[in-house]
Amino acid sequence: MNNSKDKYSPDLSVTIAGVPFKNPVMPASGCFGSGQEYSEYIDLNRLGAVVTKGVSVTPWEGNPVPRTAETCGGMLNAIGLQNPGLDLFIERDLSFLQGFDTNVIVNVCGHTEAEYLEAVERLSDEDRVDMLEINVSCPNVTKGAIAFGKDPAVLEDLTSKIKKLSKKPVIIKLTPNVSDITETARAAEQGGADAVSLINTLMGMKIDIDRRTFALANKTGGLSGPAIHPVAVRMVYEVSHSVSIPVIGMGGVMNGADAVEMLLAGASAVAVGCASFNDPEALIFVIEGIEDYMIRKGMKNLSDITLLQ
Amino acid sequence: MKEKMIAKVTENKEISPGIYDMRLETRGLNASPGQFFMLYTGDGSRLLPRPISVCDCTDDILRLVYRVAGSGTSLFSRLKKDETLEIMGPLGNGYPPEPPENAVLIGGGIGLPPLLYLGKKLSACCSVTSILGYRNSDLFLKDEFDRISKVSVSTDDGSLGVHGTVMDVIKNDPSLIPQGSVLYACGPLPMLRAVREYALSEGLKCYLSLEERMACGLGVCLSCVCKTSSTDPHSNVDNARVCVDGPVFAADKVELN
Numbered sequence: 001m002n003n004s005k006d007k008y009s010p011d012l013s014v015t016i017a018g019v020p021f022k023n024p025v026m027p028a029s030g031c032f033g034s035g036q037e038y039s040e041y042i043d044l045n046r047l048g049a050v051v052t053k054g055v056s057v058t059p060w061e062g063n064p065v066p067r068t069a070e071t072c073g074g075m076l077n078a079i080g081l082q083n084p085g086l087d088l089f090i091e092r093d094l095s096f097l098q099g100f101d102t103n104v105i106v107n108v109c110g111h112t113e114a115e116y117l118e119a120v121e122r123l124s125d126e127d128r129v130d131m132l133e134i135n136v137s138c139p140n141v142t143k144g145a146i147a148f149g150k151d152p153a154v155l156e157d158l159t160s161k162i163k164k165l166s167k168k169p170v171i172i173k174l175t176p177n178v179s180d181i182t183e184t185a186r187a188a189e190q191g192g193a194d195a196v197s198l199i200n201t202l203m204g205m206k207i208d209i210d211r212r213t214f215a216l217a218n219k220t221g222g223l224s225g226p227a228i229h230p231v232a233v234r235m236v237y238e239v240s241h242s243v244s245i246p247v248i249g250m251g252g253v254m255n256g257a258d259a260v261e262m263l264l265a266g267a268s269a270v271a272v273g274c275a276s277f278n279d280p281e282a283l284i285f286v287i288e289g290i291e292d293y294m295i296r297k298g299m300k301n302l303s304d305i306t307l308l309q
Numbered sequence: 310m311k312e313k314m315i316a317k318v319t320e321n322k323e324i325s326p327g328i329y330d331m332r333l334e335t336r337g338l339n340a341s342p343g344q345f346f347m348l349y350t351g352d353g354s355r356l357l358p359r360p361i362s363v364c365d366c367t368d369d370i371l372r373l374v375y376r377v378a379g380s381g382t383s384l385f386s387r388l389k390k391d392e393t394l395e396i397m398g399p400l401g402n403g404y405p406p407e408p409p410e411n412a413v414l415i416g417g418g419i420g421l422p423p424l425l426y427l428g429k430k431l432s433a434c435c436s437v438t439s440i441l442g443y444r445n446s447d448l449f450l451k452d453e454f455d456r457i458s459k460v461s462v463s464t465d466d467g468s469l470g471v472h473g474t475v476m477d478v479i480k481n482d483p484s485l486i487p488q489g490s491v492l493y494a495c496g497p498l499p500m501l502r503a504v505r506e507y508a509l510s511e512g513l514k515c516y517l518s519l520e521e522r523m524a525c526g527l528g529v530c531l532s533c534v535c536k537t538s539s540t541d542p543h544s545n546v547d548n549a550r551v552c553v554d555g556p557v558f559a560a561d562k563v564e565l566n
């Protein structure tokens with residue numbers, strides 16, 4: 001076995017829906033802002049993409065606090081998609097991202113179909129945007145968002161309307177809070193989605209036994225982190241074997257090994273969410289971990305990471 | 310400049326039941342009063358770092374005083390000399406450094422450590438009054454406040470000082486806070502609410518250090534917001550982030566509902 005790392009550097013590049021990525025690693029939406037804060041800790045140019053926090057046409061207040069609670073091996077959040085609205089996002093966040101050599105994927109949310117479509121239309125005209133990720137899976141807002149993501153017929157319809165308007169490739173972000181995620185994945189594909197990403201958070205609840213009330217003001221929240229990783233791997237496996245569009249896998253990826261598991265399950269790329277809260281450099285370690293794995297296995301290309309059977 | 314680092318514990322002792330005083334060896338840190346550090350537990354089952362305020366900071370020592378409140382702080386309390394701890398900071402804005410004519414520190418419980426550091430800095434330039442609220446007669450850090458300020462104390466159980474809260478101390482002796490004083494408060498939410506009301510009604514300048522659940526500590530996740538009295542320029546809604554826009558806010562800029 002050859003342990004030398006310097007022998008060769010494996011090629012981590014991948015193309016998703018016609019968009020070339022230097023590597024398959026990106027932040028998960030909502031766990032990285034628009035990259036500015038983390039750019040003090042890591043070099044954004046090393047990432048396959050920056051995926052921004054969900055943005056809507058008008059500013060959203062989000063939910064009352066407490067909005068997060070730690071759980072064993074994970075966390076619950078009910079941020080409620082607080083965001084500054086498209087105008088400020090385009091002016092400030094997209095401008096900030098101008099200077100970086102990485103893809104920009106903008107995560108879009110809305111209360112109504114019209115809001116989704118308006119956001120998609122406006123973002124389509126922004127040169128700095130490489131892809132759109134449509135969040136139809138946030139469990140923390142009562143109106144819109146997840147309502148579109150649970151019913152396959154509604155999702156297919158929304159996807160096809162978005163596809164008609166969008167000049168950018170469209171990723172539909174799926175919720176795991178359904179009985180069969182392959183149905184919604186197929187609906188997205190039918191609607192013309194260029195890719196799907198999964199999983200968004202799993203709906204959960206934590207009760208503070210001393211205060212005898214809910215840990216989150218919203219009562220329920222979305223579970224993320226290592227606790228959900230096996231569920232995410234299973235769903236990525238199921239979806240990638242039932243649709244032919246690329247899958248971006250996420251859910252509890254903390255390191256290179258977790259990411260490789262996602263790739264083996266069938267993902268074309270991997271997003272890293274709340275691991276960044278645990279370590280601001282997590283994304284870089286994930287990239288390096290995939291590289292190390294490929295070297296250890298003598299793999300030259302990312303596409304060599306496949307299941308044996 | 311904030312950074313993530315591994316720091317060596319030089320001291321970690323219980324100074325009062327459940328209250329620990331930890332010193333970490335650091336290099337060239339420049340942390341201001343009111344700023345905080347994130348402490349990592351290094352255990353994957355506990356994903357999130359714990360925010361702890363700076364109680365003192367010199368060229369080579371960072372001092373943190375904390376209460377054992379749950380699993381993370383309990384783990385920190387068991388750290389021994391020469392063991393290491395991963396920390397990130399200094400984070401947050403801190404108290405405004407300009408010394409007023411008269412500074413009044415108002416603290417409750419585990420809100421005291423950052424005020425001690427503030428008081429140390431301010432006492433070099435102005436007179437400082439401290440109004441400290443404790444649960445009982447375990448008056449941790451009081452001797453240190455005595456050295457830099459004129460101290461009044463309240464206890465919840467009445468065992469020492471005024472029976473009641475810091476607000477009862479002020480009611481008993483309003484002359485503790487002459488006109489033109491600036492108030493600096495840190496402590497439990499009900500105390501902060503009362504201090505805010507008092508400051509607004511008396512027309513006094515007042516700074517409050519807020520606490521909220523945090524995940525990233527860097528302004529990214531929007532866990533830690535507080536309501537602001539007008540639209541916040543960053544969020545574009547009436548929410549500011551305690552971790553970067555705070556934890557210190559002018560009393561008239563935030564709503565504490």
Ligand SMILES: Cc1cc2nc3c(=O)[nH]c(=O)nc-3n(C[C@H](O)[C@H](O)[C@H](O)COP(=O)(O)OP(=O)(O)OC[C@H]3O[C@@H](n4cnc5c(N)ncnc54)[C@H](O)[C@@H]3O)c2cc1C
Nearest residue numbers: 070357359360361362374375376378379380381382520521
């Ligand atoms: C800006 C700031 C400064 C602080 N400074 C100090 C200090 O100097 N000394 C001190 O003793 N305490 C301080 N606290 C409170 C301290 O962060 C919590 O007591 C600590 O996080 C509890 O962690 P745990 O693992 O022991 O408790 P657990 O209950 O097991 O923690 C579970 C989760 O809840 C969070 N959490 C629990 N209580 C609080 C709280 N009161 N505030 C915010 N998050 C909480 C934890 O960070 C963790 O993510 C500060 C909090 C903030 C926001």
Ligand SMILES: Cc1cc2nc3c(=O)[nH]c(=O)nc-3n(C[C@H](O)[C@H](O)[C@H](O)COP(=O)(O)O)c2cc1C
Nearest residue numbers: 028029030054077135199200224225251252273274
């Ligand atoms: C604090 C927080 C905010 C999030 N915000 C969004 C969001 O705005 N849009 C979205 O599609 N997903 C959002 N998510 C979900 C993540 O993108 C991701 O799907 C999920 O956290 C699982 O990945 P992880 O276990 O690696 O964190 C958020 C997650 C967290 C923890």
Ligand code: FES
Nearest residue numbers: 524526530531552
């Ligand atoms: S803790 Fe994430 S924004 Fe403040």
